[in-house]
Every structure is written in structure tokens, then in C-alpha cells.
Amino acid sequence: MAWYKSREFCQIVTLIVAIIILITYFFDIPGGGEVASHLQAFGTIVSAFALMVGVLNLFQIHLPNLMRKGRYWYTSFIVCASIILWASIAICLGSEHPISRTLYMTVNYPLSGTAYSFTAFYITSAAYRAFRARNIDSFILLTIGTLVILYNTPIANAVFPTFGDIGDWIFAVPNKAGFRGVVIGIALGSVAVGLRTLLGMERGYLRGGG
């Protein structure tokens, strides 16, 4: 195997880049900012390539399915045809062209808006079924949930300002306390993963090898 493909080389590159970024993040070193800026720009270019990899990956999955008329071949056709159509128009005419804009605003927007609005129906149905005072725990959940709904209901807030005060308290005290705990836990976990990566103990990012 070529040396540049070896796991050790990739780990050394990771270590050097991570140390440069870490040091320039915490300390003001002359010229360090410029080096970090170049590395970040490099990262940006690499991640832009990931977009192309994503498109190729989609074709790799859907084209064979379409060729052999496999399960849900028609959805594979829609995916491939949409990518080709959108990409061709944007490349040939430019993404600012009225046809590109009209296609986006008349197809993507209504479809994604419709999918997004489905949640309203599911939430209503779920609230009806789940918010039942079966025991003390579910009674607390029901009470808090109802108060938060009322807090987010402008008319309830306008008629009974107390709902606003209660909602503010729920957001500012229990919600903040609980969520900050979760966020701090995630941050500590990220530090641990970062350290493992720096020390070469975390190898998942290298060609998917554990």
C-alpha cells in the first residue's frame, strides 16, 4: 500500500491539523491565524466535493434499481430525473435564471411545505392520544405540556397574561436547567471524542475502519 494511503499517515495529518487549529483558536500567535485560515479554506473546498460525492452515491443506489426495475423503481426514476433536470437547467441557464427559479418555487417549495405541515396533523392526533393522566408522571407531563401550548397561544396569553408568566418560568427554569445539562454532557462527550481522535484511538473516520 502506498504510504499516503496508510492509516498512520492519515492519523499524523489529523494530529498536525487539529493541533494547529486548536492552538490558533486559543492563542494569538503571529501568522498562526493565516495558517488556520488556509486550512479552514481547504476544509471548505473538501466539503464542497462531498456534495458531488453525495450525488454520485445517490446515482449508485438508484440507477441499478431503476435498470433492473426493482422495488419502488419509479421513486428511483423520480430521484434520478429530478437531479439531472435541475442540475442541467442550473448548469446551462444558471441558478438565477427565471426557469430555475420558477421550477424551485413551484415544485420544491409547495412539496416541502406540504411535508412540513403534515406534522400539525400528527401532533394533534398524538396530543389527543398521549396526553392522558394515566399516573402522576403523565399528569405532570400533561399539565406542563398544556401550559406550554397555552403559552404559545397568542389569544390565551392576551386574555390571561398569567399563562405568559408561567410559560416564561417553565422555559427559563426547568427547561433551561434540563437542557443545559444535556448540552454540557454533549460538549464533554465531544471533547472526549476529540481527544481520542487526536491520540489515534478513534479510527472510525479513516475509511470507515474501526
Next chain:
Amino acid sequence: MSIFQRLGRLDPRVFFTLLIFAVAIPIISPLGLPVPITQPVLDAYNYIENLPEGSVVLYSMSVAGGGWDDVGGGVIATMQHLFSRPVKIIIFSYFADSVPWVEYTLNNIDKHGKKYGEDYVWLGYLAGGEAMLAGLASSIRSITTTDAYGTPLDNLPMMKDIDNIHDIDLIVHAEISTIFEAYLRQFQAPYGKPIILICPSMMVTMYFPYYPNQAIGIIGGVRGSAEYELLIHRPGMASVSTDTLSTTHILIIVMIIMGNIGYYFERKIRRGE
């Protein structure tokens, strides 16, 4: 089965039908229900209102089709407010999908005579995720040397003295996903830059712990957007939707009460057996 028991076993199609009416009626015939102003929205408004002349605002647009109806009102209202103030605005998009919405917003506001290149600049979609944000903080030109229309940044009068986060006074970030923490990591934590967040209502719970220290103001969903529209005295798409918010939420409360009445009677009968 008694009528009370039936309340606990309603067909979902009943709520769906009621929900359609609860959404449609206020849109067809607006009710004009009152909308009280909440503190996170007022803080965002006050901060923009009190920005000193010549301040530079970095406007990050990370809103795509699906969430536009939830946060679009807030985007248009804040952009309108910024354009009415003597500040410079740099707009960029974190997602490729957001590009048409930036242009839609710019076409639907009163620009108060602001000139492109002198008072505001549109950088277009900047790829690279969080690495792009880090690069943007250290040098805008390390990420892009041209604006969205291909004009070199050095040819735009407004950009002559602006290159990194130290030249920025405020960041306004509109999103429908979960990337706000990347903005905190790259702009707020290392440089202490104030950020105003515009996000969907369902994300407010998640981001509220960052208010008011990291996010100096939060405009959450349709309601926050409507509040902002009222503050700038320009009722728009969000103000129309807030009536819907009231009717649908009241419907959900009624449904919850009905479900519990049904459950209570069913349990009573089951215990009696």
C-alpha cells in the same frame, strides 16, 4: 358505550377535519386576535433599533422551502428593520436551498434607498458547513473573493474595510435546522459577537437555554415573527398566520380535555366491572 367513553376513542379523521377548518377559517377571514410581545423578540428588536450608525450586520440565511412559512415572516421583518437602519448588511446562505429565499426577501422589502455594494452585499451560498463559518470569521476572502453575482469583493465599496469577524457588530441567523450551535462555537464563544436567532417554534425549547447570554434575542416561529412584524408596524405573512396559531392550539387543548374525559370514564367503568 357511553358518549363520554366515545370522547376517548375518536377517529383521527375527526381531528384532521377539524384541524383543516381551524387552519382555513382564520386564513380566509382573519380574526385579528391580539398578539402580546414577548421579551426575547423585544430584545432582538431593541438591539437592532439601537445599533450605532455604520454598524456591520452579518445576516446568515439558512432557511429552505419547508420551513419558510414558519420563519419567513421573521426573516422579512428583521431584514426590513435592518434596511430601515443606517447599517451595512452582509448576507450569505449556509444552504444552497436558501438562495432563492434571500432574493425573494430582498425583492419584498422596502430598501429605504440602500444601494447594492455600498450598503448591502449578497455573498450567495457558501459551502463548507462549520469549517466555512470558521473561515468566514478569520477572513471572508478566504471563503469567497466574489459576491453572488461574481463581482470581486474588493470592487464593492462597502467591503473595502470589512474582512473578518472583528469588523462585524451583529450576526442575525435564520435557520430551520439545528446548526445554531455552530454559530455559537465559531462567532459567539471565541469572539463574543452578539447573535439574534430566528428559528422554527419547535426549536425554541432547544435554543432557549442560550438566551439571553449567547443569543441576545430569539424570534421563534410564526408567533415570534408576528410579534416582530407588529414591532416594526408592518403586519405581514406571520401576522395572518397567528390567528391560525390561536385556533389550532385551542383545538388541541379541547382535544386533550376530551381525550382525558373519555379516559376517565372508561377507567371508571372498567374498575366497576
